[in-house]
Amino acid sequence: MKRTQEITIRELAESLGVSVATVSRAIHGRGRISPETRARVLEQMERLGYVPNLHAQSLARRHSTLIALEYLGQMEVLSDVFLIELGRAIQAALVKHGYRQLMNLVGDPSYRQSTLRQWINSRLISGVILIGNPDVGAEWLKPLRKVHIPTVLIAYHPPAEMPDRMRCVVLDVKRGWQEAVAHLTAAGHRQFAYIGSHPTDPALDYICEALHQHRAALVAGGVLYANETPLGGYEATKRLLQQSQRPTAILARTDLLAMGVLLALQEAGLKVPEHISVVGHDDIPIAQWLIPPLSTIQIDYAVLGEKAVESLIHLLQKEKGDIEPVQTVATRFVVRQSTTKITQQEA
Amino acid sequence: MKRTQEITIRELAESLGVSVATVSRAIHGRGRISPETRARVLEQMERLGYVPNLHAQSLARRHSTLIALEYLGQMEVLSDVFLIELGRAIQAALVKHGYRQLMNLVGDPSYRQSTLRQWINSRLISGVILIGNPDVGAEWLKPLRKVHIPTVLIAYHPPAEMPDRMRCVVLDVKRGWQEAVAHLTAAGHRQFAYIGSHPTDPALDYICEALHQHRAALVAGGVLYANETPLGGYEATKRLLQQSQRPTAILARTDLLAMGVLLALQEAGLKVPEHISVVGHDDIPIAQWLIPPLSTIQIDYAVLGEKAVESLIHLLQKEKGDIEPVQTVATRFVVRQSTTKITQQEA
DNA sequence: ACAGGGTGCGAAAACGCTTACGCAGAGGGA
DNA sequence: TCCCTCTGCGTAAGCGTTTTCGCACCCTGT
Numbered sequence: 001m002k003r004t005q006e007i008t009i010r011e012l013a014e015s016l017g018v019s020v021a022t023v024s025r026a027i028h029g030r031g032r033i034s035p036e037t038r039a040r041v042l043e044q045m046e047r048l049g050y051v052p053n054l055h056a057q058s059l060a061r062r063h064s065t066l067i068a069l070e071y072l073g074q075m076e077v078l079s080d081v082f083l084i085e086l087g088r089a090i091q092a093a094l095v096k097h098g099y100r101q102l103m104n105l106v107g108d109p110s111y112r113q114s115t116l117r118q119w120i121n122s123r124l125i126s127g128v129i130l131i132g133n134p135d136v137g138a139e140w141l142k143p144l145r146k147v148h149i150p151t152v153l154i155a156y157h158p159p160a161e162m163p164d165r166m167r168c169v170v171l172d173v174k175r176g177w178q179e180a181v182a183h184l185t186a187a188g189h190r191q192f193a194y195i196g197s198h199p200t201d202p203a204l205d206y207i208c209e210a211l212h213q214h215r216a217a218l219v220a221g222g223v224l225y226a227n228e229t230p231l232g233g234y235e236a237t238k239r240l241l242q243q244s245q246r247p248t249a250i251l252a253r254t255d256l257l258a259m260g261v262l263l264a265l266q267e268a269g270l271k272v273p274e275h276i277s278v279v280g281h282d283d284i285p286i287a288q289w290l291i292p293p294l295s296t297i298q299i300d301y302a303v304l305g306e307k308a309v310e311s312l313i314h315l316l317q318k319e320k321g322d323i324e325p326v327q328t329v330a331t332r333f334v335v336r337q338s339t340t341k342i343t344q345q346e347a
Numbered sequence: 348m349k350r351t352q353e354i355t356i357r358e359l360a361e362s363l364g365v366s367v368a369t370v371s372r373a374i375h376g377r378g379r380i381s382p383e384t385r386a387r388v389l390e391q392m393e394r395l396g397y398v399p400n401l402h403a404q405s406l407a408r409r410h411s412t413l414i415a416l417e418y419l420g421q422m423e424v425l426s427d428v429f430l431i432e433l434g435r436a437i438q439a440a441l442v443k444h445g446y447r448q449l450m451n452l453v454g455d456p457s458y459r460q461s462t463l464r465q466w467i468n469s470r471l472i473s474g475v476i477l478i479g480n481p482d483v484g485a486e487w488l489k490p491l492r493k494v495h496i497p498t499v500l501i502a503y504h505p506p507a508e509m510p511d512r513m514r515c516v517v518l519d520v521k522r523g524w525q526e527a528v529a530h531l532t533a534a535g536h537r538q539f540a541y542i543g544s545h546p547t548d549p550a551l552d553y554i555c556e557a558l559h560q561h562r563a564a565l566v567a568g569g570v571l572y573a574n575e576t577p578l579g580g581y582e583a584t585k586r587l588l589q590q591s592q593r594p595t596a597i598l599a600r601t602d603l604l605a606m607g608v609l610l611a612l613q614e615a616g617l618k619v620p621e622h623i624s625v626v627g628h629d630d631i632p633i634a635q636w637l638i639p640p641l642s643t644i645q646i647d648y649a650v651l652g653e654k655a656v657e658s659l660i661h662l663l664q665k666e667k668g669d670i671e672p673v674q675t676v677a678t679r680f681v682v683r684q685s686t687t688k689i690t691q692q693e694a
Numbered sequence: 695a696c697a698g699g700g701t702g703c704g705a706a707a708a709c710g711c712t713t714a715c716g717c718a719g720a721g722g723g724a
Numbered sequence: 725t726c727c728c729t730c731t732g733c734g735t736a737a738g739c740g741t742t743t744t745c746g747c748a749c750c751c752t753g754t
Contacts, residue, residue, distance in 0.1 A: 006470070008710055008711085009710065009711060010710075010711095018733080019733070019734045019735075020711075020712090020734095021712080021713075021733075021736095022732085022733060022734075025712095025713090025732095028712090031713080031732095031733095032731060032733080033731095033732070034731080034732060034733090037732080049468075051468035052469060052710080053406070053470045054402075054469035054470060054471045055401075055402040055406045055471070056406050056709070056711040056739090057710080058402040059402045059403050059406055059709090059710080059712095059739050059740065059741085060710075060712040060713085060739055061711085061713095061739085062712095062739065064402065084452070084453070087453045088453045102449055103450050103451070103453070105431070105434075107439070115447070118447075121396075122400060122401035123353070123401060123402060124401045124402070229636070230633075231633075231636045234638075263610070266614070267613070286576070286577075286578075289577075289578045291581070291610075355739095355740060355741090356740065356741065365703080366704045366705075367704090367740090367741080367742090368703075368704060368705080368706095368742080368743075369702085369704075371741070371742060371743080372703090372742095372743095378702095378703095378743080379701060379703080380701095380702070380703080381701080381702060381703090384702080399741070402739090402740080403739070403740035403742090404741055405709095405741090406709050406710065406711085406739090406740080406741070407709055407742040407743080408741080408743095409742095470710095
């Protein structure tokens with residue numbers, strides 16, 4: 001910005017002997033303009049390396065093309081692996097619509113929250129995409145209600161009440177767990193354990209339902225909760241193994257938990273998958289590099305990102321009409337090497 | 348931005364019966380203004396919740412208060428743990444000077460590169476902080492030279508040639524490794540191995556030098572290279588253990604590598620630290636949660652971030668005068684539980 | 695009483711873009 | 725030929741700030 005010579009729209013226009021209005025129309029393809037003039041402008045723009053000043057553009061248009069991407073809750077150790085994947089997908093989808101994303105995944109929640117408010121109030125951004133549990137992020141949602149900025153929430157379930165300028169994309173983990181349970185029971189498994197992150201999570205309900213259908217069940221004491229870290233999974237597994245009943249398959253709420261499960265099992269001398277099968281959730285990038293490569297439930301980040309962006313665009317451009325306020329994206333189970341048929345002696 | 352009623356500086360001014368110029372002066376404390384008027388404006392601003400429009404501000408000032416933070420090279424699995432820590436520190440330092448950071452850590456390098464250019468050309472940002480090896484990021488630096496945007500590079504060594512609007516903060520890992528080696532040799536260790544990420548890295552030189560001083564050495568075949576992932580460390584350790592000479596201490600270039608080392612050792616039935624000591628580098632947040640908690644070389648992210656920001660501010664505000672173009676930040680060794688005195692039978 | 699300097703403030707011109715409006719000219723139907 | 729419509733483009737008014745300039749006023753010293 002402080003660089004000496006930056007070309008402006010006026011200079012571009014003068015170099016062609018046309019008005020700035022014509023240049024603006026040519027660039028955006030809006031308004032009436034002849035194809036020839038348009039081509040000339042576009043070519044000259046390329047030659048001179050003209051790029052519109054984003055601040056001037058936002059000011060004139062009275063809205064920005066920047067979207068904030070935020071994560072509700074503590075930025076815990078490694079929790080970002082999920083965000084990186086999803087962020088990628090969202091960015092790609094936004095660009096298709098001429099928008100760009102801004103991330104501010106730095107600092108503790110209260111600090112990030114004040115930054116987001118600052119961004120909104122200063123009109124830097126014109127929309128928000130929020131990722132995370134609406135219960136955990138209740139205090140995030142409150143200030144957003146007031147300012148009425150177009151917002152899309154990506155979560156496991158919709159918030160209790162949704163303001164008018166908010167839409168929601170929920171990740172329906174039901175199908176993924178059903179497939180996982182179907183796969184494992186077909187392989188002979190009947191005794192399961194589950195390691196989750198918090199009791200309000202509906203995943204366990206889906207699992208119980210699926211298990212019931214297939215005449216299988218959780219072992220006694222087979223539901224454990226832990227922090228969503230490898231350490232959490234590790235400790236939970238240690239506890240699990242101290243109990244009298246041992247499951248033949250462990251379902252972990254996230255791949256990070258599953259990492260810890262794998263380590264704890266191998267310390268206990270149990271081989272995966274020969275002695276015990278393990279399933280994770282999220283299919284984070286390292287899942288396929290674990291030992292053994294983890295069978296897990298896959299999230300289609302591209303679809304998730306696209307749906308979120310689509311909802312947001314409808315909110316931003318009201319001429320696009322309405323869209324279902326709550327959209328759903330299903331999950332799928334992928335088999336790798338941490339699950340197998342149950343062996344005779346264990347069955 | 349599309350929200351119905353956003354208050355502007357004009358409305359604020361009218362509500363007080365003063366001119367917009369006065370309000371602007373009051374807010375920024377620049378120019379001549381009486382303390383009483385200033386207080387009145389500030390109070391009213393608070394009451395009405397006025398926040399300046401960032402786009403208008405940037406346009407009028409001809410420069411933005413936004414700084415881009417980018418990472419040179421592939422965004423590999425988990426490489427972000429380092430970035431999150433450093434990003435936090437940089438953001439904190441920037442805010443002190445009235446700037447804010449924008450991260451765009453999404454997508455492959457060529458995509459991120461084009462996004463950064465876009466940000467620069469559209470005047471969205473007025474400075475750049477780059478993190479990473481200048482060799483790896485050579486193709487990043489080239490376009491930046493042309494546009495002459497104030498840039499600070501955070502790396503292990505300065506780039507071959509530095510354009511005039513670039514400054515550099517180098518992380519001097521020498522002291523950290525010296526301390527680590529001193530600690531280990533004092534504990535009786537004489538036989539070392541090193542697992543690095545690429546041969547051009549100067550860390551190994553510092554280690555060799557320090558070992559020499561303390562009459563210790565690397566075992567034959569004791570230098571291995573691997574991807575900076577747990578898997579890389581795991582595999583490298585497997586290779587290491589197949590060799591005839593076994594070290595009593597393994598130095599890993601990063602904590603991520605060390606994670607894999609720990610797993611491989613324990614699979615091989617070797618206890619850490621009883622049989623073998625392990626040292627990492629970076630002190631990532633999970634380092635203290637590993638089993639056992641990892642002795643590692645600490646980076647003072649706060650100082651690193653502050654120095655980088657300080658350099659950038661001097662570049663942005665030329666009235667601040669000059670500053671050393673290459674600044675240095677040292678590292679420190681922290682002892683946790685993965686290193687110990689060598690036992691008799693192993694010595 | 696008057697000059698001179700300092701102080702607090704307002705008027706207005708920028709910053710680079712978008713877009714409503716209007717005008718000239720071309721084309722077509724009577 | 726005239727009138728009407730449609731097309732392509734230029735003029736100019738914004739968007740919400742910052743900042744230069746200058747004016748009025750007050751204070752001080754003569």
